[in-house]
Amino acid sequence: MVQEILPPANDLELDAALLxxxxxxxxxxxxAFLFQRHRKPYFAWWAVAWGLYLxxxxxxxxxxxxxxxxxxxxxQVVTGWTALALxxxxxxxxxxxxxxxxxxxxxxxxxxxxxxxxxxLNHFAWAVGPAVAFLSLATLWxxxxxxxxxxxxxxxxxxxxxxxxxxxxxxHLDYPFLxxxxxxxxxxxxxxxxxxxxxxTGILLLVLDDLRRGLSxxxxxxxxxxxxxxxxxxxxxxxxxxxxxxxxxxxxxxLYDQGQPRLVRGAGVCEWRGGAELDEDAAATLVRVLETGRxxxxxxxxxSGAAYPYAAALPLLRRHEVIGALVLVGDARDPFTALDxxxxxxxxQQVGAALENANLYARLQARTVELARLSARMIAQHExxxxxxxxxxxxxxxxxxxxxxxxxxxxxxxxxPIHAERLGRSLALIDTGIQSIRSVTNALRPSxxxxxxxxxxxxxxxxxxxxxxxxxxxxxxxxxxxxxSKEAELALFRALQEGLSNVRRHAGAGSVExxxxxxxxGVRLTVRDDGQGPPEASPEQLEREGHMGLAxxxxxxxxxxxxxxxxxxxxAGASLEVLVPGGAGVS
Numbered sequence: 001m002v003q004e005i006l007p008p009a010n011d012l013e014l015d016a017a018l019l020x021x022x023x024x025x026x027x028x029x030x031x032a033f034l035f036q037r038h039r040k041p042y043f044a045w046w047a048v049a050w051g052l053y054l055x056x057x058x059x060x061x062x063x064x065x066x067x068x069x070x071x072x073x074x075x076q077v078v079t080g081w082t083a084l085a086l087x088x089x090x091x092x093x094x095x096x097x098x099x100x101x102x103x104x105x106x107x108x109x110x111x112x113x114x115x116x117x118x119x120x121l122n123h124f125a126w127a128v129g130p131a132v133a134f135l136s137l138a139t140l141w142x143x144x145x146x147x148x149x150x151x152x153x154x155x156x157x158x159x160x161x162x163x164x165x166x167x168x169x170x171x172h173l174d175y176p177f178l179x180x181x182x183x184x185x186x187x188x189x190x191x192x193x194x195x196x197x198x199x200x201t202g203i204l205l206l207v208l209d210d211l212r213r214g215l216s217x218x219x220x221x222x223x224x225x226x227x228x229x230x231x232x233x234x235x236x237x238x239x240x241x242x243x244x245x246x247x248x249x250x251x252x253x254x255l256y257d258q259g260q261p262r263l264v265r266g267a268g269v270c271e272w273r274g275g276a277e278l279d280e281d282a283a284a285t286l287v288r289v290l291e292t293g294r295x296x297x298x299x300x301x302x303x304s305g306a307a308y309p310y311a312a313a314l315p316l317l318r319r320h321e322v323i324g325a326l327v328l329v330g331d332a333r334d335p336f337t338a339l340d341x342x343x344x345x346x347x348x349q350q351v352g353a354a355l356e357n358a359n360l361y362a363r364l365q366a367r368t369v370e371l372a373r374l375s376a377r378m379i380a381q382h383e384x385x386x387x388x389x390x391x392x393x394x395x396x397x398x399x400x401x402x403x404x405x406x407x408x409x410x411x412x413x414x415x416x417p418i419h420a421e422r423l424g425r426s427l428a429l430i431d432t433g434i435q436s437i438r439s440v441t442n443a444l445r446p447s448x449x450x451x452x453x454x455x456x457x458x459x460x461x462x463x464x465x466x467x468x469x470x471x472x473x474x475x476x477x478x479x480x481x482x483x484x485s486k487e488a489e490l491a492l493f494r495a496l497q498e499g500l501s502n503v504r505r506h507a508g509a510g511s512v513e514x515x516x517x518x519x520x521x522g523v524r525l526t527v528r529d530d531g532q533g534p535p536e537a538s539p540e541q542l543e544r545e546g547h548m549g550l551a552x553x554x555x556x557x558x559x560x561x562x563x564x565x566x567x568x569x570x571x572a573g574a575s576l577e578v579l580v581p582g583g584a585g586v587s
Contacts, residue, residue, distance in 0.1 A: 052078050485560075523580050528574075
């Protein structure tokens, strides 16, 4: 049997052990709380590891107080299991490992070798050497796991954990020379306490780093979805933003069609062409997302012959109904890290709502385009009808009146004075009717616009307004205008016609100024009066209520890609500005 040189326990050593037990218990409770909060398996492993470490401290303290070798045996066993639990936590955290049968041999090494070392061997070095090597190797391996993770993911927590476990693994090597012989008490306890605190701090930093990165990326994704106005914009933001998460290499969107996942689009390494065939495990993961409505994590993902070491599926919800899943694949464990399921489910609801809004917006855009086309056809048909009525009034009705006038003139010359006077009054009425018909035909379709062009037609309209109204009017116009389409010329003419009509009927103005000018963006028409201004209602409300012909004017101008702006204040006059693009669509 091994006769270890152990001095009697003193108060300093027991106080250090008690402090170590208190700190270790606090770390176990912290990791248990993190597991209860986030339901991540690596928090459970850390809680188990610190719980075992607490048992280890209790066992060595009991041995120091009683010198009972059974306590020394269990101290050695639990020490080995603690190192394995810390290693398992690191591997589950970084690689999402699963249980394998051969792991049992590793788990059985501490109890088997501890029995041999304590009860069967008489040589101290042979008894202690393998156990210390096992413990140091497991601890250094844990540090190496976090070092590799730190190389893939820049994390201050992973850096601290790699350094702490590396130093702890080296510290284990001094056991045969110092601690087992009482030369390092109680400072060995204090060093273990310091390293345990460093590991606990590293775990918290790891959580904080992951929370910060995860929340930053997912909040940015949430912001990206808000201004997206087309479904393809939403999909691009939805798939591109998660690629900024640490170690995420690809993302894919699946929508459910009769309970079966259907690939919609992918990004990164998931940008497959012609769809992707899922293996049974991947398909089962997506089915679980549909059935549970909760995020799912898998240690392997295979699609279209490609395999990825890690994948996470986030449910996308619409009114609490799972409509799809956002799949992230990578090489460094859960990209959602410490974010809890409630946050992820809420994000899934937001993403699902954004997709639905994008779909509704696309349908609204299509309907708006259809309505714009319908409005343009109605305006064209309206103008065609005006042209037809103008032609009929001019070519038929006015000609009939002219023929009647000629006949009555001949008859007046052939009758006596009494009847001639009455026929003269009839001829005057006919002249009035012909003039009315000409006014109507000009209002329906201005002949000057067709015969002479836009500027002469506008000047004629201004002159006619000045001759038939007490309101003073002034026109400012250039000598020439850039070429415009027939529709644009007619729209400007109608805008001025409607604007002057509004001034005459509603403004109560003493003067009105009309300006037309060529600009870089096209041709601008401005009608400004000094009247009483618009009613108290806003221009938008006036337009909605159908006042002042603004709605029809805006439809006509908007169909050409132009703009209409109506402004003014009560008692300060009103201003109408119409801009029509120049050059485009010239016919």
